[in-house]
Amino acid sequence: MKILYFAWLKGKIGTAEEEVQPPASVTTVAALLDWLEARGAGYAAALANREVVRVAVNQEYAGPDHRVAQGDEIALFPPVTGG
Amino acid sequence: MKILYFAWLKGKIGTAEEEVQPPASVTTVAALLDWLEARGAGYAAALANREVVRVAVNQEYAGPDHRVAQGDEIALFPPVTGG
């Protein structure tokens, strides 16, 4: 599964993109965030406040219960500020 | 007193502008329109339906009770359709 990070999430985690292989028990967005948060201090800092973390699964906004699977492109980013 | 006519009022009355000398008793917009209406068939046709006649006195919109006086510039026109 490919994970993309944008804006300050990218800065805190220290990478723009990575391939991860979470255990089979990780089947939802919420579970994925829990698993990522445990990967290190940068992840923990980036994901501490879930209120300001938006998630897209295959380029569509997704809530915490949205399913994730191998081969998905997941993106984590703060609330958008375009326009 | 100078009177200006615009759009179809100009067409029906047959002139764009004229100088008139109404009697001293004509002191309001409504009285002026009554006086003009009696001046001929073109005026009568143009002023038959007061609902669609707008009046400006010295370039400000004016209601029927607005005062008119010698030296005023009065304009009669249909509802505007700019923009």
Added chain:
Amino acid sequence: MIRVQAEDFDIGAEFARLTADNRNIGGLASFVGLVRDMAPSRTGNAPIGAMTLEHYPGMTEKKLAEIEAEANRRWPLEASLIIHRYGRLEPGDRIVLVATASAHRQAALESCQFLIDWLKTKAPFWKLEETPSGGQWVDARDSDDAAAKRWAAES
């Protein structure tokens, strides 16, 4: 700024002038009115060859300046512009440009809508359309009055 003119205008150049040297503009809203080749008539849509815009010189400039000042009172605008043409115009020609600039987008968007609603009902212009059955003065529309009245309650 307001301008009443027969000539066409260059939107890109007008916008550039409007925003030049002002780094506090975050949003520029605009509306351009154009001549259509069809117009609603009493018997359905009728093709329009051209139209002639008549106006009341003197009063037009006065009313446009007043409403521009009113928009600047109601919203914190950094710049504003109304250009309205008169004379003979053909389908596709520009009739009017309203542009408002502000630090924030909502002030720009609202004041632009306010200005165009207002000038539809108060600026002394009249449209004479050339139709197959001859010249026809365009009737004012009740919906335009209703649109302008929305703003009255706030004044």
Added chain:
Amino acid sequence: MIRVQAEDFDIGAEFARLTADNRNIGGLASFVGLVRDMAPSRTGNAPIGAMTLEHYPGMTEKKLAEIEAEANRRWPLEASLIIHRYGRLEPGDRIVLVATASAHRQAALESCQFLIDWLKTKAPFWKLEETPSGGQWVDARDSDDAAAKRWAAES
């Protein structure tokens, strides 16, 4: 049409292209977002040297195309255009252009407001401002969410 690009755009040329050969356009509404040289910060207004717009290539184009399609479903538009830039921009630079054209002005004005409200809250862009105290990611504003929510009830 939507475009996501680093380069600037020419508003006059874009408008000309948008309205070319369509004589049923009576109104063209637009909004241009520009970079200001001041921005609200936690300690009042702070001067901005420049900003860098990051985005999510792929998702950006997808979301802009979706919302443009939605605007065309909700309003009878003759033409529509969204151009959003990314990369480093300086005060006075254009960020975004939204333009909508319709036979009637209200459809153009409303859909323009809808598109800009929507892309403020849904298009995956993030602004990094260069301030005297370093780079600072711009926070999303509650007022932008509220503006976008106005349109949800109608969907």
